[in-house]
Amino acid sequence: MIVLDAPNEALLRDWMAAGHLPKLAALRERSAVVELHSTKRFSNEHCWIPMLTGRKRERWDHWLDHWDPRHYRYTEASIYHWLQAPAFYALGDRREVVTFDLTAPLMDGVQGAQVVGWATELNEAYPASRPAGLISELIARHGPDPKMTRAASITNALSGEEGLSYVVPSMYDTRALLDYAQGQVQSVERRTRACLDLLREQPWDLFLAQYSEIHTAGHLLWHLSQPHPLNVLRRDGADPMLEVYRAVDASIGELAAACGPDVHLAVLTLDQIVADCLESARVLLLPEFMYRWNFGGRAALAAGDASAGVPPPRLHFRRHWKHEVWDLRTPEGEAELESPAAQEARGDPMNWCPANWYLPAWPRMRAFAMPSVADGYIRLNVTGREAQGLVAADAFIPTCEEITRELAGLVDPRSGRPLVQRVIRVRDDPFDADPRKTPADLIVVFQDEVPVDAAQSPRFGRIGPVPYFRTGSHNAHDVALTSTMYVSGPRVGPGPVAGRGALEDVGAILLGLLGEPLPADFDGIDRLQ
Numbered sequence: 028m029i030v031l032d033a034p035n036e037a038l039l040r041d042w043m044a045a046g047h048l049p050k051l052a053a054l055r056e057r058s059a060v061v062e063l064h065s066t067k068r069f070s071n072e073h074c075w076i077p078m079l080t081g082r083k084r085e086r087w088d089h090w091l092d093h094w095d096p097r098h099y100r101y102t103e104a105s106i107y108h109w110l111q112a113p114a115f116y117a118l119g120d121r122r123e124v125v126t127f128d129l130t131a132p133l134m135d136g137v138q139g140a141q142v143v144g145w146a147t148e149l150n151e152a153y154p155a156s157r158p159a160g161l162i163s164e165l166i167a168r169h170g171p172d173p174k175m176t177r178a179a180s181i182t183n184a185l186s187g188e189e190g191l192s193y194v195v196p197s198m199y200d201t202r203a204l205l206d207y208a209q210g211q212v213q214s215v216e217r218r219t220r221a222c223l224d225l226l227r228e229q230p231w232d233l234f235l236a237q238y239s240e241i242h243t244a245g246h247l248l249w250h251l252s253q254p255h256p257l258n259v260l261r262r263d264g265a266d267p268m269l270e271v272y273r274a275v276d277a278s279i280g281e282l283a284a285a286c287g288p289d290v291h292l293a294v295l296t297l298d299q300i301v302a303d304c305l306e307s308a309r310v311l312l313l314p315e316f317m318y319r320w321n322f323g324g325r326a327a328l329a330a331g332d333a334s335a336g337v338p339p340p341r342l343h344f345r346r347h348w349k350h351e352v353w354d355l356r357t358p359e360g361e362a363e364l365e366s367p368a369a370q371e372a373r374g375d376p377m378n379w380c381p382a383n384w385y386l387p388a389w390p391r392m393r394a395f396a397m398p399s400v401a402d403g404y405i406r407l408n409v410t411g412r413e414a415q416g417l418v419a420a421d422a423f424i425p426t427c428e429e430i431t432r433e434l435a436g437l438v439d440p441r442s443g444r445p446l447v448q449r450v451i452r453v454r455d456d457p458f459d460a461d462p463r464k465t466p467a468d469l470i471v472v473f474q475d476e477v478p479v480d481a482a483q484s485p486r487f488g489r490i491g492p493v494p495y496f497r498t499g500s501h502n503a504h505d506v507a508l509t510s511t512m513y514v515s516g517p518r519v520g521p522g523p524v525a526g527r528g529a530l531e532d533v534g535a536i537l538l539g540l541l542g543e544p545l546p547a548d549f550d551g552i553d554r555l556q
Contacts, residue, residue, distance in 0.1 A: 028235050028293040028537060029279060030129070032148060033242035033300045033501075034272070036509060038253075047273060050280035051513075054294060057521050058513035061536065061554050063295075063528040067506040069401050069470055074298050074508075074530060075130050080112040081534035081551040092397070093185055094406065094466035096413045099389045101397050101466075102184040103151065103376065115534030115551075116233055118543065125229050127222055127236040133157055140229045144190075145221070146172030146214050148242040151181060151376050153190040165221045172217070173210035174243075182374040192376050195247055197351070198495050199344040201260045208248055208267030211240045212274040219278040226285050233541060238278070244271040245300025249499030255302055256340055256478055257498055291516030291540045295533060299508060301475075303500035308446060308473045309403040311352060312482040312490050314382040314396035317405065319487035320433060321392040327360035328352065328381065331489030337440045337481060344494040349379045351494045363388050390415040394430060394468075402504045403471030405430060409457045423457040427469060433486065434471060440483040448472045448503070475503045512536065514555065524554050 031039075043052040065074060068084070076084045093102045116124050117136030124139040133141050133155055142162050144154035152175065156162035178191035196203035215238065222236050245268065250257040252268035283292055315328045329352075344351045349367040356364065365387050370378035377383040382398040389395045389408065397404040407426055410416035418426050431450040439446050451470040454461075473479075478498070481491030502508065512533060515521075518540070535551030538544075545551070 028233075028295060028533075029282065030235070030237040031241055031275065031294065031296045032130070032237055032239045033245055033298040034296050035245065035299050035301060036296060036511070039272075039296065042269065042272060047269060048276040050276045050283070051294065054279065054283065054292070054513050054515060058294075058515040059519045059521060059524050059555060061512040061514065061524045061528050061532070063510040063512060063530050063532060065508050065510065065530050067401075067502045067504055067508055069399075069404075069465060069467075069504055074510075076112070077529065077531035077550075078295075078297060078533045079114050079129070079131055081115040081531050081538075081546070081549045082112050083529075083531055083550045086112070086550075092399070092404075092466060094397070099386060099413070099415075100184065101377070101383070101386070103398075103400075113546075115538060115549075116235060118233075122232040122541065122543070123230045124233045125225050125231040125235070127225060127234075128218070128239065129235060129237050130239075139231060140225060142221075142225075146175065146218060146239055148239040148246075150192055150379075151183065151190050152178070152192070153183075153188050165224065168224065169217045169220045170213075172214040174207070174214070179371065180374060181376040183376070190376075194347060195497075197345050197347060198247070198250065198257055198498055199260065199342055201251065201262060204248060204251060205262075205265065205267055208244065208270060211244055211271050215240050215271065215274040215278055219281055222282060223285055226282070233537065236282075238275045240271050241275055242298075242300065244268045245499040246497045247499070249300065249302060249497075250495075253302060255498050256480075257342075257495060260342065289517060291514065291519065293512060293514045293537065295512045296510050297530075298501065298510070300499040301502055303478055303495070303498050304475045305402065305473050305500045305503060306496045307491075307493055308479055308482070309382075309396075309399050309401070309471070310496065311381045311493055312446070312479070313403040313405075313471060314385050315490045316434075316437060316482060316484060316487065317392070317394060317396045317430075318385060318388065319484070319490075320430070321388075321394070324487045325359055326357050326488070326490075327364055327385070327388075328357070329355045329491045329493050330357050331440075331481060331483075331491050333440075333483055333489040337489075338492065340480060340492065341494070347379075348494060348496045349381070352381055353384075355493065391417075393417045393426065397467055399467070401501055403473065404465065404467035405469040405471060406466060407457065407468045412457055418457075420457055423468075424452075424455065427452050430469060433484070436485050438483050439474075439477070439479045440481050440489060441479070442477060444474060444477070446474055446479065446482055448474055451504070470504060472504050475506070514540075516540070519555060526552075526554060528552075528554050 128145045142156045174193045178193040248268040364384040437446040531551035535553040539553035
């Protein structure tokens with residue numbers, strides 16, 4: 028099975044219809060087509076849980092982010108250690124299994140070869156393999172993902188692992204982005220050669236591989252392909268995001284040819300990228316709003332003039348986003364925030380994220396925005412829970428309600444639209460430590476109709492405009508998503524498969540093709556039976 032990580036489903040269909048993705052279009056015509064329905068959750072990676080395990084997400088849900096209330100430290104767990112449930116492909120010595128670069132840890136109970144962290148889309152990469160030397164051998168033979176050759180060294184605060192975090196170009200530097208896109212095409216080609224080697228050289232009954240380059244391209248190249256305020260930077264005739272999709276399409280053809288007609292081939296789309304409406308809101312505008320809410324409207328970053336019209340977007344930002352945003356600090360921000368350079372020097376993987384820069388001020392704030400990977404996160408500084416708590420336990424709910432009211436007044440000054448759709452209170456009891464819940468007390472769900480570069484509050488003034496970080500992002504919480512699984516082979520007929528599938532059905536379908544019984548606690552259904 029080949030996993031296409033976070034393609035835009037509408038674009039995928041349009042580009043197949045236009046003839047841009049002929050291999051995938053041909054596969055669709057000869058495949059059983061299974062629609063798999065899910066609902067977007069606060070954390071993007073959670074869509075992988077049901078797919079990898081065959082079990083409903085609610086049974087195993089837990090959070091990648093970790094909060095230390097004694098030291099006011101936020102950390103993300105290594106993605107390669109997050110899976111708590113057994114993977115559907117951990118079949119022991121009954122089957123030979125090969126996995127290449129899934130968003131998953133190295134799994135026990137898998138007989139065969141596993142490679143992780145080769146060309147991740149994630150902020151942290153920890154390359155590893157079983158056998159241990161396999162990943163180094165493949166890189167020596169075919170080369171690395173080009174973006175990882177310029178990655179910064181990081182240390183995961185929870186596991187102590189030494190890893191890598193790649194650096195992205197400015198969204199305003201079209202030349203650098205076009206070069207980056209060519210690097211992603213090269214990454215696709217190298218990934219494919221590595222997969223072809225594994226197909227030829229390793230014994231296997233089940234082969235699982237992921238193409239993450241589509242995901243990365245969606246984040247960084249959206250505005251050079253699709254409508255966005257920065258689409259004015261697009262060069263005539265160039266569509267670098269499409270070129271990455273086309274490289275993956277060609278690779279599907281190569282892998283299908285290598286497998287031959289007697290092998291069942293599945294291609295799965297998982298998650299999707301859309302035009303960004305969340306990135307700046309969650310990692311910059313919300314943290315600054317919370318700072319002003321705490322400190323009487325004083326600004327630390329991006330002080331704007333609410334009495335003046337909103338200036339037109341500037342297009343001259345060429346350095347990494349974190350440096351451009353750090354230049355927007357006020358004298359108070361200089362004194363109160365921790366710089367991205369200081370965080371990078373100590374190997375903090377979140378040094379790029381402005382929300383993380385506010386951490387020196389968190390002990391003195393009643394509530395603050397935490398770094399997040401999807402919607403906005405707010406944590407209250409509760410007496411008896413945090414070491415220097417300022418909000419009494421009996422004031423927890425009233426304070427949550429106060430913040431919610433203030434957020435309701437936050438607008439996009441360019442359009443006048445409310446910036447926040449709704450605010451979800453995660454817990455009623457501040458001492459509820461259910462590990463299945465995020466450490467955040469409030470989840471801020473932002474509007475998802477137009478990209479934003481500024482925010483305005485009737486009490487705390489204007490924030491921004493600020494430069495855009497990425498131009499493609501994930502859907503907001505609670506959005507209904509449809510993934511698609513195309514399955515072809517000698518025992519599968521073409522056409523749509525009836526019924527409402529779910530992500531946990533993926534493992535059941537593949538185990539059915541292998542002739543393996545489903546585990547007794549499986550939630551997935553073999554939709555091909």
